[in-house]
Amino acid sequence: VGCGECPACKVGDENLCDAPRSMGVFQDGGYSDYALIPNSKYLAKLDGVDPDAATSLACSGLTAYTAIKKANQNSPEFIVIVGAGGLGLMGVQIASSITDAKIICVDLDDKKLETAKEMGAHFTVNSKDPETAKKIMSICNDKGADSVVDFVNAPPTAKLDFAILRKRGNLVLVGLFGGSIELSLVTIPLKSIIIQGAYTGNYNDMVELLDLARKGTINPVISKRYSLDDANTALEDLKARKIIGRAVINP
Ligand SMILES: [Zn+2]
Incomplete structure (x- = not known):
């Protein structure tokens, strides 16, 4: 989520915005049952991609x-x-x-x-x-x-x-x-x-990546899944290097 005005935002590279508003970094993120997305243009269609796998794709x-x-x-x-x-x-x-x-x-x-x-x-x-x-x-x-x-x-x-x-x-x-x-x-x-x-990526790259996931060319390694109540355990396991690939917190 960028400012929408700077040179990076104007060419679609909101990830490189001069005044970024990324969720979970510059504003509240997704450790919750629901999250408010500022504009529907940020939503990419899953179309069959497993939501747990998609979370790790987006980061x-x-x-x-x-x-x-x-x-x-x-x-x-x-x-x-x-x-x-x-x-x-x-x-x-x-x-x-x-x-x-x-x-x-x-x-x-x-x-x-x-x-x-x-x-x-x-x-x-x-x-x-x-x-x-x-x-x-x-x-x-x-x-x-x-x-x-x-x-x-x-x-x-x-x-x-x-x-x-x-x-x-x-x-x-x-x-x-x-x-x-x-x-x-x-x-x-x-x-x-x-x-x-290289720092994260833009929306178009996200759409291309979801396409690769849909074709099965890439499969995110999700080794552990946690409920929202176990979010702290998830972070402790990460710190203790107990996680191979990615862990997902799914409320
Ligand atoms: Zn910007």
């Missing part, structure tokens, strides 16, 4: 979709997806359905990497391995990855991103972990790389 799904679309701009041969949490796993599914790239998924957790393989990752690398960058380089014929989508975006993963990005590579930073790293500035022009951010 992590949409974010992953926009990020993978950006990563696909240079017709990549290899896409590296960093992080196999809810976002990353969705990213793997979307990448395997809308790109022709070979997908390499990186995470610290072997269990999550197994799930990533089931969802379409061609290669997985556990980043606990000190040779992670070397392993990825050798998968990418020692040239590096055409696109890297970092769903974590913390100092260690960002360092890895730059180490494995090939010439003319395309880096899409998505995660909100934060922190900072030292950058070798001269490599940016010499390798002519693109560094871009």
Whole structure:
């Protein structure tokens, strides 16, 4: 939900509005039986998509979709997806359905990497391995990855991103972990790389994504369902990393 007036809103990118009014962030959200939507133009038709699955599409799904679309701009041969949490796993599914790239998924957790393989990752690398960058380089014929989508975006993963990005590579930073790293500035022009951010997505992307879900090309991983009364338990389980993929609170 944007202001409707700024340059982003005028081209339909309300997710990038200068004065955003997103529900659940800048105004009350959906931890309730009913929510008041300011305009019917924000409602997308489910048409057969499971409502529980659709909730995760509207947040992590949409974010992953926009990020993978950006990563696909240079017709990549290899896409590296960093992080196999809810976002990353969705990213793997979307990448395997809308790109022709070979997908390499990186995470610290072997269990999550197994799930990533089931969802379409061609290669997985556990980043606990000190040779992670070397392993990825050798998968990418020692040239590096055409696109890297970092769903974590913390100092260690960002360092890895730059180490494995090939010439003319395309880096899409998505995660909100934060922190900072030292950058070798001269490599940016010499390798002519693109560094871009992706933040949620717009309404049209949401409609495209629902279409993919309807066709069954993507299936959000809903590992747990909670009632509204158990909302706090849901948040505690999330904090304790007990949730694979996404959990849904359905009042
Ligand atoms: Zn706006």
